Amino acid sequence: MEGVDHLADERKKAEFNVEAMKIVWAGSQHNLEVSNRISKLVADDPAFRKDDRTMLPRKELFKNTLRKAAYAWKRINELRLSEEEASKLRFYVDETAYTDLHWGMFIPAIKGQGTDEQQRKWLPLAYKMQIIGCYAQTELGHGSNVQGLETTATFDPHTDEFVIHSPTLTSSKWWPGGLGKVSTHAVTYARLIIDGKDHGVHGFIVQLRSLEDHRPLPGITVGDIGMKFGNGAYNTMDNGVLRFDHVRIPRNQMLMKVSQVTREGKYKQSDVPRQLVYGTMVYVRQRIVADASCYLSRAVCIATRYSAVRRQFGSQNGGPETQVIDYKTQQSRLFPLLASAYAFRFVGEWLEWLYTDVMQRLQANDFSTLPEAHACTAGLKSLTTSVTADGIEECRKLCGGHGYLCTSGLPELFAVYVPACTYEGDNIVLLLQVARFLMKTVSQIGTGKQPVGTIAYMGRIEHLMQCRCNVQRGFAELSADLVEAAVAHCQLIVVSKFIEKLQQDIPGEGVKQQLEALCGIYYLSLLHKHQGDFLATSYLTPKQSALANDQLRALYSKVRPNAIALVDAFNYSDHFLSSILGRYDGNVYPKLYEAAWKDPLNESVVPDGYHEYVRPLLKQQLHTARL
Numbered sequence: 292m293e294g295v296d297h298l299a300d301e302r303k304k305a306e307f308n309v310e311a312m313k314i315v316w317a318g319s320q321h322n323l324e325v326s327n328r329i330s331k332l333v334a335d336d337p338a339f340r341k342d343d344r345t346m347l348p349r350k351e352l353f354k355n356t357l358r359k360a361a362y363a364w365k366r367i368n369e370l371r372l373s374e375e376e377a378s379k380l381r382f383y384v385d386e387t388a389y390t391d392l393h394w395g396m397f398i399p400a401i402k403g404q405g406t407d408e409q410q411r412k413w414l415p416l417a418y419k420m421q422i423i424g425c426y427a428q429t430e431l432g433h434g435s436n437v438q439g440l441e442t443t444a445t446f447d448p449h450t451d452e453f454v455i456h457s458p459t460l461t462s463s464k465w466w467p468g469g470l471g472k473v474s475t476h477a478v479t480y481a482r483l484i485i486d487g488k489d490h491g492v493h494g495f496i497v498q499l500r501s502l503e504d505h506r507p508l509p510g511i512t513v514g515d516i517g518m519k520f521g522n523g524a525y526n527t528m529d530n531g532v533l534r535f536d537h538v539r540i541p542r543n544q545m546l547m548k549v550s551q552v553t554r555e556g557k558y559k560q561s562d563v564p565r566q567l568v569y570g571t572m573v574y575v576r577q578r579i580v581a582d583a584s585c586y587l588s589r590a591v592c593i594a595t596r597y598s599a600v601r602r603q604f605g606s607q608n609g610g611p612e613t614q615v616i617d618y619k620t621q622q623s624r625l626f627p628l629l630a631s632a633y634a635f636r637f638v639g640e641w642l643e644w645l646y647t648d649v650m651q652r653l654q655a656n657d658f659s660t661l662p663e664a665h666a667c668t669a670g671l672k673s674l675t676t677s678v679t680a681d682g683i684e685e686c687r688k689l690c691g692g693h694g695y696l697c698t699s700g701l702p703e704l705f706a707v708y709v710p711a712c713t714y715e716g717d718n719i720v721l722l723l724q725v726a727r728f729l730m731k732t733v734s735q736i737g738t739g740k741q742p743v744g745t746i747a748y749m750g751r752i753e754h755l756m757q758c759r760c761n762v763q764r765g766f767a768e769l770s771a772d773l774v775e776a777a778v779a780h781c782q783l784i785v786v787s788k789f790i791e792k793l794q795q796d797i798p799g800e801g802v803k804q805q806l807e808a809l810c811g812i813y814y815l816s817l818l819h820k821h822q823g824d825f826l827a828t829s830y831l832t833p834k835q836s837a838l839a840n841d842q843l844r845a846l847y848s849k850v851r852p853n854a855i856a857l858v859d860a861f862n863y864s865d866h867f868l869s870s871i872l873g874r875y876d877g878n879v880y881p882k883l884y885e886a887a888w889k890d891p892l893n894e895s896v897v898p899d900g901y902h903e904y905v906r907p908l909l910k911q912q913l914h915t916a917r918l
């Protein structure tokens with residue numbers, strides 16, 4: 292029934308202050324206030340309707356995304372929203388679009404790799420959206436291997452220009468978001484060639500389309516790469532293909548904070564690590580970690596609320612059937628994901644601190660923590676996106692058949708999210724970077740260089756280094772095992788940061804106790820999953836392993852009465868969740884039934900095609916003898 296909270300009894304069971312937990316989840320009272328205000332602004336505005344996305348054909352879908360992005364920009368300016376509020380608004384609009392790359396990569400690339408002069412020229416145009424940019428690095432033939440990119444930028448000293456060219460089919464830029472139909476400019480990554488010498492990959496600002504009629508400029512071939520996974524989902528984004536045919540740009544459009552080319556064509560590499568050219572990717576990877584907790588918590592919220600609503604089997608003497616959330620199997624699948632959502636939230640907060648700290652150190656030419664920042668952003672991006680993608684799919688399965696309906700919100704959430712395991716760095720490739728970092732640390736043990744920070748624990752394996760085995764040999768052979776070691780290293784960081792969070796002052800009755808239970812579920816479920824390794828290495832005895840499993844089940848029971856309140860603390864509106872199964876009021880069945888009849892297929896009782904294709908079958912006169 293409308294207006295009835297079908298989850299009221301569940302909410303009464305809460306043993307902690309939900310409003311206080313909302314502040315923990317939001318990060319601060321201020322963040323919660325901004326989130327509440329902007330979330331309501333979006334939810335209350337019919338222009339931001341999104342329940343029709345999975346039913347629109349691509350061109351209509353895309354035009355609708357352009358409309359929403361333009362309307363959002365209008366509202367941002369009308370309401371004079373701050374950058375923080377504007378970013379929140381785009382978050383709650385919840386629609387991948389070219390603006391993600393304009394604000395999330397094009398502008399950060401210029402800020403991170405452009406000189407002060409270049410920033411003064413390009414950022415005002417970008418902030419006012421008088422130019423729209425994308426990040427064009429990946430090519431048809433290379434994505435992971437950035438040093439393998441083929442696009443060239445050849446310096447012409449006669450005209451003081453770079454000639455940007457796509458020498459091969461595989462050098463075509465391929466995938467950049469916003470490139471296909473909208474961006475007027477790109478930060479393009481190309482091989483810098485001076486006087487025949489290849490200086491490797493650098494970033495260049497290239498205009499792609501006319502600011503007058505939006506047509507591609509001379510020498511530019513650009514378009515969309517076509518439909519992607521799932522209906523709606525990432526098809527609101529114009530991932531593009533781009534080829535250059537000897538396109539000329541002024542020398543001052545090479546991003547020159549890290550390295551420079553003089554008017555005379557002299558290449559100057561500042562005494563900074565060349566990997567700073569990868570800085571934008573590092574920035575996005577750390578943001579993706581925080582974003583993972585948002586996506587995972589959305590799926591967990593839907594699955595938890597529905598698991599409390601859904602009853603199946605267990606009726607005694609005609610009484611109500613059992614809530615599926617009471618089954619230990621449901622809890623053993625759902626509660627570790629609930630714990631992971633909180634864990635990723637906290638490790639994402641720490642990673643943002645680490646990234647900010649590294650950036651401040653870079654200002655002082657202190658590169659000492661750059662390797663750790665790279666390893667942490669790469670590894671945690673890999674870990675959190677893999678767990679989140681698998682977790683959204685698990686949440687769909689936790690909702691049984693109804694989880695497969697678009698009105699559950701889960702299929703689209705999965706389809707939008709899964710590319711996060713690939714973009715910003717394929718997850719295995721990134722884990723191999725972490726493995727390389729770990730092996731380099733191992734090789735330095737015993738040389739007097741003590742590991743610090745997130746690898747400090749490795750100082751304790753010095754005894755293993757007596758053999759001084761050559762860690763370089765066999766890396767490729769053992770890479771699959773090393774990837775597992777990299778995951779374990781990242782999991783240790785997640786657990787450590789969760790524990791550090793619990794050591795902070797956390798206000799609110801019962802809040803810390805709930806987080807302690809979730810932290811226990813996080814690490815005990817990991818220990819359960821990998822108990823074979825712990826037993827094989829004698830880090831655990833069988834008895835200890837059994838005790839850990841007992842404790843894990845006990846924690847499930849502790850969390851069970853608080854589950855609904857723990858997902859309420861995510862503070863997601865029904866509009867944002869866009870899920871009938873995840874409705875705040877739990878009024879699922881009537882709304883599922885109501886929604887079914889709104890499907891276009893039900894606009895007519897007799898379907899299109901009946902008379903051409905079904906009736907003839909039903910009415911066919913059998914010319915062959917009946918079998």
Ligand SMILES: CCCCC/C=C\C/C=C\C/C=C\CC/C=C/C(=O)SCCNC(=O)CCNC(=O)[C@H](O)C(C)(C)COP(=O)(O)OP(=O)(O)OC[C@H]1O[C@@H](n2cnc3c(N)ncnc32)[C@H](O)[C@@H]1OP(=O)(O)O
Pocket residue numbers: 391392394395396426428429434435436437438468566567569570572573575578579582661662665708711713714715716717720724727728731
């Ligand atoms: C859900 C939406 C997300 C929301 C997020 C919010 C905001 C963001 C907004 C928008 C984003 C939205 C959608 C994303 C759209 C997607 C965009 C993209 O995908 S952009 C393209 C991404 N591409 C990649 O990530 C490519 C991956 N490959 C690489 O990074 C490099 O090729 C690789 C694998 C690191 C190898 O580089 P290479 O130069 O060959 O180095 P080596 O392996 O030889 O290592 C040499 C040494 O350099 C160190 N190193 C490597 N990288 C870095 C780095 N980034 N920083 C610091 N140091 C680095 C490496 O550790 C080696 O050091 P040692 O010699 O061992 O000491």
Ligand SMILES: Cc1cc2nc3c(=O)[nH]c(=O)nc-3n(C[C@H](O)[C@H](O)[C@H](O)COP(=O)(O)OP(=O)(O)OC[C@H]3O[C@@H](n4cnc5c(N)ncnc54)[C@H](O)[C@@H]3O)c2cc1C
Pocket residue numbers: 392426427428429432433434435436465466467468525530710713714715716717718719720723
């Ligand atoms: C939705 C989406 C949006 C994107 N947006 C952008 C964008 O805006 N701008 C942009 O520049 N790019 C973008 N990309 C491209 C993305 O960055 C690349 O696809 C990504 O970096 C992976 O590279 P790849 O496609 O070359 O994968 P590959 O490296 O070809 O991966 C294929 C397989 O090879 C394996 N592999 C590769 N190298 C190794 C190795 N050394 N050892 C072991 N295994 C290996 C991988 O693990 C994987 O299993 C986007 C991609 C997607 C899907």
